[in-house]
Amino acid sequence: MQALEEKLGYTFRDPALLDNALTHSSYANxxxxxxxxxxxRLEFLGDSILGMVTADYLYRTHPDLPEGDLTRTRAALVCEESLVEVAQAWGLGQFLKLGRGENAGGGRTRPSIQADAVEAVLAAVFLDGGIAPARQIIQTYILDAEAERGRNRDYKTALQELVQRESGQVLRYCLVGSSGPDHAKVFAVEVELNGNTVGRGQGHSKKEAEQNAARAAIAALEGKGK
Known part of the structure; x- marks a missing residue:
């Protein structure tokens, strides 16, 4: 378990909690x-901890996003695909305790089992050391990773590609305000689709504000399509 603790950056005072977090129902049966x-049971608790920490992070770091966009962004961050990426970064599959049949059937790489185990491990960390280390792990492996992907993504291009799936679509970015002193000015931009506002963003440059507006628009448009 030491190798896993090194990945987590956390050492358990009660190793039994980590052992429980890695025990699949097939092994328990x-x-x-x-x-x-x-x-x-740990999975149940971990799901709530992950949701709360992610919601708190989004609320504090994206003051421009409305409730609906916050909800969709949180769902994307805590989805199974995201948790499987975390499990792979931890090498979690090798540590799982599976029943004979589940193990023979490829359970160590099954996405649902890996995602559930990540939530269980987060709960185990919380019970062992409190919210601070659990929050740090979530920050490192989910929130910071997503922020890095966001910095590398061109949301304006992605929005253009999204709306061009239908012909005749017209996008327009409008500067609707600015505030603050010249050395720390914040710009506000709205993006319109066919004359209707579909996203709003802020930034310390017009380019950053436009990117954030495009990101909000993508979240809104993809949410309507579901």
Whole structure:
């Protein structure tokens, strides 16, 4: 378990919590007489912790996003695909305790099992050391990673590609305000689609504000398409 703790950047005071977090129900069912318990209860708790930390982060770092966009962004961050990426970064599959059948059937690489185990591990960290280390792990492996992807993404181009799926679509970026002193000015931009505002963003440059407006528009338009 030491290798996993090194990945987490956290050492358990109660190693039994981590052991429980890695115990799949198939293993627990086969070893019930020995007192094995599945990680399902920890998964339940970890899901709430992950959602709360992510919601807090989005609320504080994206003051321009309305409730609907915040909800969609949080859902994207805590989805199974995102958690599987975390599991792979931890090498979590090798540490899982699976029943014989689940192990033979490729359970160590099954996305649902890996994602659930990530949530269980987060809960185990929370129970062992409190919210601070759990928050730090979420920040490092989910929130910072997403922010880095965001910095590398051209949201204006992505929005243009999205709306061009239908012909005759017209995008327009409008500077609607600015505030603050010259050395720290904040610009506000709205992006319109066919004359209707579909996104709003702020930034310390017009370019940054336009990128944030495009990001908000993508979230809004993709949400309507679901």
């Amino acid at each position: 086969e070893n019930r007489a020995a007192g094995a318990q599945s990680n399902e």
